[in-house]
Amino acid sequence: MSEFNKYFRPGFLEVFCGPMKSGKTLELMHRVERLKYMSGISIAYFKPSTDKRSKGFHSRFQNIENNCYVVDNSSEITDLIKDEKIVVMDEAQFFDDGICSVTNKLLDEKKNVIIAGLDLDFKGDPFGPMPNILALANEITKLSGICDYKGCNNPAYFTQRLINGEPASRESPLVLVGDKDYYETRCRKHHQVLE
Ligand SMILES: [Zn+2]
Numbered sequence: 081m082s083e084f085n086k087y088f089r090p091g092f093l094e095v096f097c098g099p100m101k102s103g104k105t106l107e108l109m110h111r112v113e114r115l116k117y118m119s120g121i122s123i124a125y126f127k128p129s130t131d132k133r134s135k136g137f138h139s140r141f142q143n144i145e146n147n148c149y150v151v152d153n154s155s156e157i158t159d160l161i162k163d164e165k166i167v168v169m170d171e172a173q174f175f176d177d178g179i180c181s182v183t184n185k186l187l188d189e190k191k192n193v194i195i196a197g198l199d200l201d202f203k204g205d206p207f208g209p210m211p212n213i214l215a216l217a218n219e220i221t222k223l224s225g226i227c228d229y230k231g232c233n234n235p236a237y238f239t240q241r242l243i244n245g246e247p248a249s250r251e252s253p254l255v256l257v258g259d260k261d262y263y264e265t266r267c268r269k270h271h272q273v274l275e
Contacts, residue, residue, distance in 0.1 A: 087114050087115055087118070088115060088118060088121055088165070088166070088192055089192045089218075090165070090190040090191070090192055091187050091188075091190045091191070091192070092187075092192050092193070092218050092219070093183065093187055093193045093194075093195070093213075093216055093217045093218050093219075094111070094192075094193070094194045094195070094217065094218065094219045094220075094221075095194075095195045095196070095197075095213060095214055095217040095219070095220050095221070096108050096111075096194075096195070096196040096197075096220075096221045096223065097196070097197055097198065097199035097210065097214065097220065097221070097222055097223070098198070098199065098222055098223030098224060098225070098237065099198065099199075099200065099223075099224070099225050099236060099237055099238055099239040099265050099266075100198065100225070100239045100263050100264075100265055101225045101228075101263075101264075101265045102223035102224055102225040102236075102265065103223055103225075104170075104196040104197070104198075104223055105170055105196055107196070107221060107223065108168065108170060108194060108196040111194055112166075112168055112194065115166055115192075121165050121166060122163065122164045122165065122166070123164055123165075123166040123167075123168055124149070124160065124161050124162075124164035124166070124167050124168070125147060125148040125149065125168045125169075125170075126148065126149050126150075126151055126157055126160075126167070126168070126169045126170075127148050127149070127150050127151070127169065127170050127171055128150070128151060128152075128154075128171060128172070128174040128175045128176075129150050129151060129152045130171075130174035130175075148170075153176060153178070154175050154176050154178040154179040154182045155178055155182070157179075157182050157186075158182060158185060158186070161186075161191075164191075165190075165191060165192060166191065166192045166193075166194065167186050167191045167192070167193045167194070168193075168194045168195075169193075169194075169195045169196070169197075170195075170196045170197070171196070171197060171198075172195045172196065172197030172208075172209065172210060172213055173197040173198045173199075173201070173207035173208045173209070173210050174197075174208060175208065175209055176209070177208075177209050177212070179209050179213065180209055180212045180213060180216060183195075183213065183216060184216065187216075195213055195217075197210050197213070198210065198239060199211075199214065199222070200237070200238060200239065201239070202239050202240065202241035202248055202263070202273070203250055203273050204238055204271060204273065222237075224236055224237050225237075225265030226265065227265065227266050227267040227270055228240070228264035228265050228266060229264075229266055229267070229270035232266075232267060232269075232270055234267040234269070235267065236265040236266050236267045237267070237268070238265070238266045238267070238268065238271035239263055239264075239265065239266075240263060240264040240265070240266040240270070240271055240272065241261060241262075241263055242261065242262055242263070242264065243260070243261045244260055244261075246274075247272035247273060247274050248261065248273065248274065249273070249274040249275070250273050250274065250275055
């Protein structure tokens with residue numbers, strides 16, 4: 081395998097997943113950074129527009145990549161890609177289910193697809209299309225955070241949603257109007273969902 085192929089992998093799907101504050105976007109950008117310097121290899125960046133509605137889920141990705149396409153529907157992605165050989169997506173949990181067939185098509189076209197997203201929602205359930213994206217992946221990096229619960233510091237794989245300082249209930253909507261919600265990273269022992 082040449083040095084070139086070590087970084088650029090046509091038809092290969094790489095996924096970075098984990099809870100909030102586990103450094104997914106950072107890992108994604110670190111991966112992209114090495115690819116950026118290759119001549120003749122351009123990169124297309126995508127993010128679902130849903131992300132704009134939920135401030136708690138805001139990532140640094142868009143600030144880093146000014147040329148990121150924000151799409152309402154996954155079906156827009158293939159039309160926006162020109163001759164880019166690398167396709168990068170962040171906050172993939174908010175894409176619609178069509179993202180899997182789009183990803184398959186990109187892989188058929190020998191694109192190197194690199195995706196980051198939350199694998200579990202605040203309830204601890206698989207998040208949106210992420211289970212299917214992970215099933216398609218050739219390589220998965222599952223990241224953990226550090227539990228935010230006071231005095232714990234254990235590895236954390238869950239995203240804790242708090243509304244007005246209290247654990248959110250299972251029925252609480254994805255997007256809140258009025259109430260203040262925020263997120264912490266928690267271990268299994270300290271992850272709480274009100275039934
Ligand atoms: Zn903990």
